[in-house]
Amino acid sequence: MKLVALPDVADVGAETVADEAAARAAHADLVLGRIENRLSLWRPEGHETPLSVDFTSGALGYRLAADRVRHERLVRAVGKQSDNGILIDATAGLGRDSALLAQAGWQVSMLERQPVLQALLADGLARAPELASHLSLIRADSTEWLQQHPRCAEVVYLDPMFPEREKSAAIKKELLWLQWLCGMDTEAGEAALLDAALSAARRRVVVKRPLRAPNLGSHKPASSLTGKTVRFDIYPCHPN
Numbered sequence: 001m002k003l004v005a006l007p008d009v010a011d012v013g014a015e016t017v018a019d020e021a022a023a024r025a026a027h028a029d030l031v032l033g034r035i036e037n038r039l040s041l042w043r044p045e046g047h048e049t050p051l052s053v054d055f056t057s058g059a060l061g062y063r064l065a066a067d068r069v070r071h072e073r074l075v076r077a078v079g080k081q082s083d084n085g086i087l088i089d090a091t092a093g094l095g096r097d098s099a100l101l102a103q104a105g106w107q108v109s110m111l112e113r114q115p116v117l118q119a120l121l122a123d124g125l126a127r128a129p130e131l132a133s134h135l136s137l138i139r140a141d142s143t144e145w146l147q148q149h150p151r152c153a154e155v156v157y158l159d160p161m162f163p164e165r166e167k168s169a170a171i172k173k174e175l176l177w178l179q180w181l182c183g184m185d186t187e188a189g190e191a192a193l194l195d196a197a198l199s200a201a202r203r204r205v206v207v208k209r210p211l212r213a214p215n216l217g218s219h220k221p222a223s224s225l226t227g228k229t230v231r232f233d234i235y236p237c238h239p240n
């Protein structure tokens with residue numbers, strides 16, 4: 001797959017082309033550019049809705065309605081806040097889970113290592129100033145960053161890439177693009193990420209997995225909250 005960027009986009013390590021016609025001529029599979037001042041990813045000549053990060057409306061807007069947030073399985077899995085309520089989403093992706101957790105009252109630091117996703121997240125944050133006090137972005141590899149910040153957060157949340165897991169066409173497109181951009185980690189890489197998360201969390205680590213997927217790394221969760229297609233594995237931490 002080939003990604004190109006239009007000229008008004010910050011450097012994400014992709015070839016820059018003048019416009020969409022040039023993207024087609026370059027046989028690009030995906031284009032990163034601005035549509036109505038929103039950083040977006042799309043397929044040249046594709047009919048899908050372009051992909052962007054929107055913390056305040058669309059499907060997320062419904063899930064974020066204040067009275068519904070506390071019923072979300074993810075919000076129940078991370079538990080009630082104590083301390084200063086800092087939660088690290090170490091696999092931020094498109095920031096959907098982060099937004100939900102911020103809406104539930106957590107101070108969420110989003111860690112993301114993929115430059116295109118970093119750019120999409122930064123653009124989404126710039127368009128949602130009302131969430132700025134609850135959501136921030138750290139551009140980093142989480143394994144390294146968490147290893148360097150022991151016991152820095154109450155909760156660390158992980159949602160690593162997993163081969164396609166849902167059927168709807170819209171989700172399929174997003175997952176395919178995400179999988180292509182981010183690639184899959186090795187088992188050793190995933191195990192190292194979980195170990196780093198366990199060293200950085202004071203209370204618990206929560207891992208999202210497809211319902212029937214094996215556990216992440218070699219640790220067994222103490223409990224899981226299961227839904228129809230995914231489960232949230234809970235690893236309690238015991239601060240020294």
Ligand SMILES: C[S@@+](CC[C@H](N)C(=O)[O-])C[C@H]1O[C@@H](n2cnc3c(N)ncnc32)[C@H](O)[C@@H]1O
Pocket residue numbers: 090091092093094095096097098111112113114117140141142143159160161162178182185193
């Ligand atoms: C399945 S997506 C997460 C989706 C996210 N939960 C959401 O709600 O949009 C996984 C993301 O984690 C990122 N990621 C995986 N391992 C990482 C690491 N070690 N450091 C930083 N980001 C990582 C990938 O680049 C990808 O964007």
